Amino acid sequence: MKYIFTIFFISLSTISFSQDNLSLEYYLPKNITYNPEIPTPQSILGYIPGKWHVTHDKLVNYMQALAVASPRITIEDRGKTFEDRPLLLLTITSEKNHSNLKEIQKKHVELTKSDSNRLNIDDLPAIVYQGFSIHGNEPSGSNASIITAYYLAAAQGKEIEELLKNVVILFDPSFNPDGLQRFAYWANTNKSKNISTDPQDREYSEIWPGGRTNHYWFDMNRDWLPAQLPESQARITTFHKWYPNILTDHHEMGPNSSFFFQPGIQSRTHPLTPKLNQELTKKIANYHVKALDNIGSLYYTEENFDDFYYGKGSTFPDINGGVGILFEQGSSRGHAQQTDNGILTFPFTIKNQFTAALSTLEAAKSMRKELLEYKRDFYNNARKEESKGAYIFGNEKDAASSYHLAEILKRHQIQLYEIKQDLTIQNKNFKKGYSYVIPKNQRQKRLLKAIFEKRTTFQDSLFYDISAWTFPLAFNLDFADNISSIDFGDEILDLTHRKTIPITKSNYAYLLEWHEYYTPRALYQILSKGIRAKVGTKPFSLENKDYDYGTILIPVQNQKLDKDELHVLLQKIGLDNHVDITNVSTGLTNGIDLGSDKFRPLSTPKIGLLTGNGITPYDSGEIWHLMDQRYDIPITKLTTGNLTKTDLSTYTHIILPNSQKESINSQNITKIKNWIHSGGTLIGYRNAAQFFKDKDLMKIEFVAIKNDAKNISFEQKQDFFGAQVIGGAIFEAKIDRSHPINFGYKNDKIPLFRNTTLFIKPDKQSYNNPIQYTKTPLLSGYISKKNLDSLSGTIPFKYNQLGKGKVILFTDNTNFRAFWYGTNKLLMNAIFFSNEM
Numbered sequence: 001m002k003y004i005f006t007i008f009f010i011s012l013s014t015i016s017f018s019q020d021n022l023s024l025e026y027y028l029p030k031n032i033t034y035n036p037e038i039p040t041p042q043s044i045l046g047y048i049p050g051k052w053h054v055t056h057d058k059l060v061n062y063m064q065a066l067a068v069a070s071p072r073i074t075i076e077d078r079g080k081t082f083e084d085r086p087l088l089l090l091t092i093t094s095e096k097n098h099s100n101l102k103e104i105q106k107k108h109v110e111l112t113k114s115d116s117n118r119l120n121i122d123d124l125p126a127i128v129y130q131g132f133s134i135h136g137n138e139p140s141g142s143n144a145s146i147i148t149a150y151y152l153a154a155a156q157g158k159e160i161e162e163l164l165k166n167v168v169i170l171f172d173p174s175f176n177p178d179g180l181q182r183f184a185y186w187a188n189t190n191k192s193k194n195i196s197t198d199p200q201d202r203e204y205s206e207i208w209p210g211g212r213t214n215h216y217w218f219d220m221n222r223d224w225l226p227a228q229l230p231e232s233q234a235r236i237t238t239f240h241k242w243y244p245n246i247l248t249d250h251h252e253m254g255p256n257s258s259f260f261f262q263p264g265i266q267s268r269t270h271p272l273t274p275k276l277n278q279e280l281t282k283k284i285a286n287y288h289v290k291a292l293d294n295i296g297s298l299y300y301t302e303e304n305f306d307d308f309y310y311g312k313g314s315t316f317p318d319i320n321g322g323v324g325i326l327f328e329q330g331s332s333r334g335h336a337q338q339t340d341n342g343i344l345t346f347p348f349t350i351k352n353q354f355t356a357a358l359s360t361l362e363a364a365k366s367m368r369k370e371l372l373e374y375k376r377d378f379y380n381n382a383r384k385e386e387s388k389g390a391y392i393f394g395n396e397k398d399a400a401s402s403y404h405l406a407e408i409l410k411r412h413q414i415q416l417y418e419i420k421q422d423l424t425i426q427n428k429n430f431k432k433g434y435s436y437v438i439p440k441n442q443r444q445k446r447l448l449k450a451i452f453e454k455r456t457t458f459q460d461s462l463f464y465d466i467s468a469w470t471f472p473l474a475f476n477l478d479f480a481d482n483i484s485s486i487d488f489g490d491e492i493l494d495l496t497h498r499k500t501i502p503i504t505k506s507n508y509a510y511l512l513e514w515h516e517y518y519t520p521r522a523l524y525q526i527l528s529k530g531i532r533a534k535v536g537t538k539p540f541s542l543e544n545k546d547y548d549y550g551t552i553l554i555p556v557q558n559q560k561l562d563k564d565e566l567h568v569l570l571q572k573i574g575l576d577n578h579v580d581i582t583n584v585s586t587g588l589t590n591g592i593d594l595g596s597d598k599f600r601p602l603s604t605p606k607i608g609l610l611t612g613n614g615i616t617p618y619d620s621g622e623i624w625h626l627m628d629q630r631y632d633i634p635i636t637k638l639t640t641g642n643l644t645k646t647d648l649s650t651y652t653h654i655i656l657p658n659s660q661k662e663s664i665n666s667q668n669i670t671k672i673k674n675w676i677h678s679g680g681t682l683i684g685y686r687n688a689a690q691f692f693k694d695k696d697l698m699k700i701e702f703v704a705i706k707n708d709a710k711n712i713s714f715e716q717k718q719d720f721f722g723a724q725v726i727g728g729a730i731f732e733a734k735i736d737r738s739h740p741i742n743f744g745y746k747n748d749k750i751p752l753f754r755n756t757t758l759f760i761k762p763d764k765q766s767y768n769n770p771i772q773y774t775k776t777p778l779l780s781g782y783i784s785k786k787n788l789d790s791l792s793g794t795i796p797f798k799y800n801q802l803g804k805g806k807v808i809l810f811t812d813n814t815n816f817r818a819f820w821y822g823t824n825k826l827l828m829n830a831i832f833f834s835n836e837m
Contacts, residue, residue, distance in 0.1 A: 019195065019335065019347065022048045027147045027351050029358075038154035039065045041146045049146045050347030052191070053139050053184040053335075056085055056177045062146055063088055063173055070153035071095045072164060078234040082215035085177035087234040092152045092171050094164040097125055104168060108242055111372065112321060112379045112443055121376075125165070126368040129244040130357060131172040131235070134221045134251070134313060136179020137211035139187070140329050140346070141250030144353035145173035151358070166365045170238060175249075175313075176213075176220055176231065183211025187334045195336045197343050199255070203334040209617035216629070217621025218818065221249070222465065225311035225451070226819035227411050239320070240413045245371035246284070247324050248360050249313035250353050252331035256340040258298035259352050260305065260328035261288045262314065268306030268460045272450055273318045274381070278307075280323050280374060284363040291359035297352050298341070304328075309465040310450050319447050321378035323371070327356050379443060387440040390486060391452055392425060393472045393479035394435025397515035397548075397746050399498040400578050401821050404517070405475045406436050408819070409451070410495050414444045418489030428478040433498045437488055452481075454730075454780040461782060466728025466755070468781025473730050473751035476822025497578045505567040506556055506583030509594055511542070514550035514744040517821060518577040520828040521631040523552055525573050527604040530560045534599040537740070537836060540591025542584055547591075550743025550833070553599050554581075605633075605831050608651040612639035614663020615656075619685060622815040623655055626824060643668040648675040653831050658686035658813075661694075669695050677803030681834040683827070684809050689758050689798075697807050698800050703759035703790045728755040728816075729781025732774045733796060739770030740833035741797060741808075744825050751779055752796055753820050754812045757787060759794040771797040797826075799837050806834050 024040060027049075042048050044062045067075035067090065077086045097104060108127055110119050130148070132141035149171060152164070174180050183206065190203035209217050214229060223232040239247070253260065263281040285301055292299050305326055307315045314326035329349050336345045364371065394402045409416055417437045423430045438448065451471050458467065472479035503510070512519060514535075526533050536551040554570065556563050574581045587594035607627065611620045620637075627635040638646055638654070640663050648654070648671065664672070676682055676697075684692055692698040707724050730751050735742045742750075750771070762769045772795050778788055798809040808830045814823035 019051050019345070022051055022347055024048055026347060027354055028151060032159075033156045034154040035156055038069050038150065041150055045146070049143050050345075050350050053187040053346070054143050054146060055184045055188075056174055056181040059142060059146065059173055059180075060086060060088060063090055063149060066090070066149055066153045071098070072153055073149075074098065078238065079230055081178045081231055083178045083181075085181070087177070087231060088173060089238055090149065090169075090171035090173070092149070092164070092169040093125065093167065094161065097165070097168055101168070105242060111376045112243055114383060116376045116380065119376075121369060121372045124372060125168045126246070126364045126371050127168050127170065127242050127244040128361060128364045129170040129172065129239065129242070129247040130360070131175050131248060131313060132250045132353075133180055134175035134249060135212045135219070136176045136181070137183040137206060137333070138252035138331060139180060139183055140252055140331070140349035140353045141327075142174045142180050143346075144250065144350045144357060145171070147350065147354045148357045149173065163361055163365050166368050167361055169361065170242060170244060172235065175235070178215045179211045179213055186211060191335055197336045197338045199337055201334075204337055208611075208613050208615070209621070213617060213621060216625040217617040218625070219618060221251075221313055222309075222311050222817055224313055224316040225469065226817060227408060228818040233411065236411055239316075243320060243375065244317065244322050245375060246360060246364055247313065247317040247322055248327065248357070249324065250327045250357070251329070252349070253328045255331055255333060255337050255344055257328070257330040258300060258341065259292065259330065259356075260326070261285055261299065261301055261356065262305065262307070262324075262326050263302055264305040264307060264326070265302065265460075268308050268462065268464070270308045270310065270315070270318070270450070271459070272446055273307060274378065276374060277318050277323060280367070280371070281325065283367065284323065284325060284360070287359040287363040287366075288356055291355050291362075292352070295351065295355055297355070306464045308463055308467070309469070311469065312465065319450050321375040323374075325360065327353065329353055382446050385445070387445050389440055389482045389484040391438045391440065391448075391479060391481060392419070392423075392430055392435060392483050392486065393477045394430045395477050395515075395746070396429045396431040396434050397513070398517055399434045400517035401475050402434055402436060402477060403495070403497055404821055405471055405477065406492070406495055408471065409438065409448075410492070412444060412447055412451075414438065414448050415442050415491060417491050420487050420489045423486070425480045425483060428480060430478065436492070437483075437486055439488070452479075456778055456780060456782075458782050461784070463727045463782065466781070468729045468779075470730060470780045471819075473779060474753070474820050474822055476745070476750060478747075500574050500578060501580045503567065503571045503574055503581050504583045505563065506585065507563060508556055508585050509587065510554040510556070510570055511547060511582045511584055512552040512554070512579060513547060514552060515548065515746060516577075516579045517824070518631075519552070519579055519744065520825065520832065521633070522573050522577040522579050523602070523832060524604070524631065524633045525577070526552075526554060526570075527602060529569065531566070531569070532559060533602050535602055535743070535833060535836065536592060537598045537600060538592045538738075540589040542586070542589040545582070548746070549737055550740070553594055555594070600836050602832060603652070605652045606650060607633065607635045607831065608638045608648070608654040609635050610640060610654065610656050610659070611637045612641050614640055614660040616658040619657035619813060622813070622818060623657060623827070625818055626815050626827070630824070631828070640664060640668075643671065648672070648680065649678070651680065653681045653683060653834070656682060656684040656688045656691070659688065659691070661691065673697070673802070676805035676807060679804040681806040681808065681830075683830050684807070686756050686811060686813060687758065689760065689809055689811055692807060692809055697802065698798060698809060700798065701761040703761055703794060705757065705759070705786065705790050707786070724757070724784050724787060726755055726757055726783055726787060728753065729783050730754075730779045731777040731791065732779050733771050733777065734774055736767070736770040739767075740836040741770050741799070741826060741829050743829050743833060749774070750823070752812045752823060753816045754796070756811055758811050759790050760796070760798060760811060762793065762795045768799070769795050771795060806837065808834065
């Protein structure tokens with residue numbers, strides 16, 4: 001043991017070294033024996049953890065081997081990632097607990113119910129959900145999971161037996177299999193025999209997009225509440241089966257940092273989180289202090305991070321009766337790197353994570369009864385809180401968006417009900433089959449409040465993540481609060497999509513209204529089959545039905561398919577996309593007739609998405625995911641580094657996500673301009689606004705904002721400027737429904753998610769401002785008064801003609817984190833209807 005210590009700490013004065021002498025004893029506690037029948041990590045992996053970065057397949061192999069060898073471990077495959085990697089969960093506890101696991105699980109759920117006071121918890125084990133490396137390029141967590149799992153399976157003696165008697169461990173060795181695999185490949189293929197510790201070495205600079213994200217480049221540590229990704233859905237299902245007392249989330253941060261554990265900055269804790277939660281977090285922290293002091297590791301706490309956004313792994317448990325713990329280890333980002341604290345080795349980062357994993361379990365064992373009582377009291381106290389009435393939400397024109405919000409609520413074990421009949425409440429229409437009622441007085445009332453609340457006052461003005469996520473606003477749904485006079489329909493146990501109306505065969509034409517969420521997918525399927533379709537640019541009435549802006553017309557005459565084949569195809573498209581397609585027998589309407597030139601022909605779009613160096617992976621990944629997973633529309637990912645060689649003429653539309661200023665060189669800017677002049681449409685997001693202005697693609701006048709610091713000390717400087725950041729809040733805009741960018745929206749206001757301070761002055765011609773922030777736009781979240789005043793009346797959308805082509809700009813992210821359903825159609829309108837603008 002002493003020899004190994006010398007390798008890792010005396011070698012700090014060298015510029016390169018080898019890890020060939022690494023031993024398993026470097027990690028493990030002293031004076032403990034291990035069961036020789038349990039396979040060691042090196043017997044399966046072929047090396048001691050820390051010598052190489054574990055790939056996910058080898059991690060899976062080792063966990064499966066442990067489950068075969070150890071009666072303390074069972075393993076389950078809860079599903080697949082987008083790349084078909086298994087989402088494993090190990091359950092680790094004593095053999096006696098394993099034989100009684102269903103009863104233990106049942107009692108933990110009972111602790112959240114109204115009769116929980118009758119439950120005897122004297123011998124009930126605590127539940128700890130341990131999760132590792134939700135960011136794939138923060139690999140010390142998943143690599144530490146190997147050592148931790150071995151220790152829990154193989155350690156012998158009274159201490160481990162007492163631990164496993166009192167704790168059931170839900171063990172998730174890799175929150176992000178796809179990202180972990182991507183990063184391991186990078187770090188391993190760039191490792192030298194004589195490890196370079198130079199931070200400028202290629203090993204420490206991943207190529208775009210890096211391994212942090214999942215397959216579609218999402219930050220999965222923001223998806224615990226929305227639960228839009230398969231990895232998140234698997235772990236949320238596990239969470240609600242158990243309601244763990246502690247959940248740990250093992251991360252990494254910059255190489256020059258040490259080791260962080262919560263509680264973090266407590267003034268930024270969400271107000272719905274009980275104060276006792278933070279007190280328990282501090283008490284648990286004492287166990288980490290003792291363990292890290294024992295191995296001589298530096299650490300800090302209460303100086304960074306926060307527990308505000310419930311969509312993070314370390315905060316989500318706090319609104320569900322548990323305690324979430326964030327660990328952040330300074331990252332070697334490879335195998336060994338020179339830092340402000342000397343050479344930081346990969347094995348040392350693993351050792352810290354392993355140490356914290358064990359100290360968490362020690363805390364759970366010692367605080368078992370206190371944690372169980374806290375969970376019971378959390379739900380008992382919630383039941384005492386005022387919770388009269390109900391929420392109602394829906395969209396009388398868009399059943400699918402309502403359905404998908406209901407889907408999230410069901411995942412979180414929130415009860416919801418049908419409405420018995422169509423209702424009008426607060427001047428909003430709620431249609432049966434399109435709307436849902438949620439009683440406030442239910443077990444998950446605090447979580448429900450966190451999902452639905454609109455909050456505009458805050459104790460602190462700094463946020464580690466977004467400050468608002470009000471879900472009915474994110475889905476652009478009508479909703480009402482404090483409803484007390486509704487007769488509920490049946491509780492919805494098995495949520496299903498609304499059944500579409502069967503299509504009767506027509507000899508004349510079919511009409512598809514543009515309101516439903518999946519109409520863009522339906523339209524693409526129609527156009528891609530070579531079927532002619534047009535969009536109506538004005539409302540009309542036909543055969544006792546009103547049709548809004550953006551209605552799609554599919555004539556029967558002069559199509560590639562005969563009328564029978566067309567009927568069969570449209571019937572299938574309607575069913576597959578949950579949309580109603582209506583047959584009509586005449587072209588004579590009250591309004592624009594079906595033969596009017598106000599019906600404009602549509603063509604199949606061919607879309608390019610700019611990716612690569614300089615482009616924000618999150619933003620581009622959200623667009624890729626939207627097209628690929630939601631709308632089944634092919635999209636070509638164009639790399640900024642290869643634009644010179646790319647034939648742009650094959651694309652009708654190119655999307656530029658948020659990006660660095662110089663992500664596209666001058667030669668390619670000229671190429672893009674020529675493509676636009678020839679008829680292409682360029683769609684830009686967020687700081688593309690500055691790019692468009694600088695490169696003469698669009699005339700833009702920004703609102704100047706001055707942040708003059710008065711009576712601000714040097715110490716306060718960082719907080720002063722941090723308070724001017726819009727980390728993520730929700731704002732109201734008025735819309736011109738006659739403009740093609742707003743086709744499919746039934747209301748004249750829309751909630752927008754914004755996390756930029758780019759404010760654009762409106763055009764002098766009002767018809768050029770189809771989306772404009774209202775005078776008092778803040779709906780939910782934090783924004784400084786200066787920024788709010790500047791935002792009022794500005795525009796988040798701009799369009800202009802350039803030669804034969806178009807340039808379209810959104811300053812706000814219409815596709816945020818896959819759960820901002822309500823503005824997805826703005827992008828689709830920009831694609832399908834750009835020629836009508």
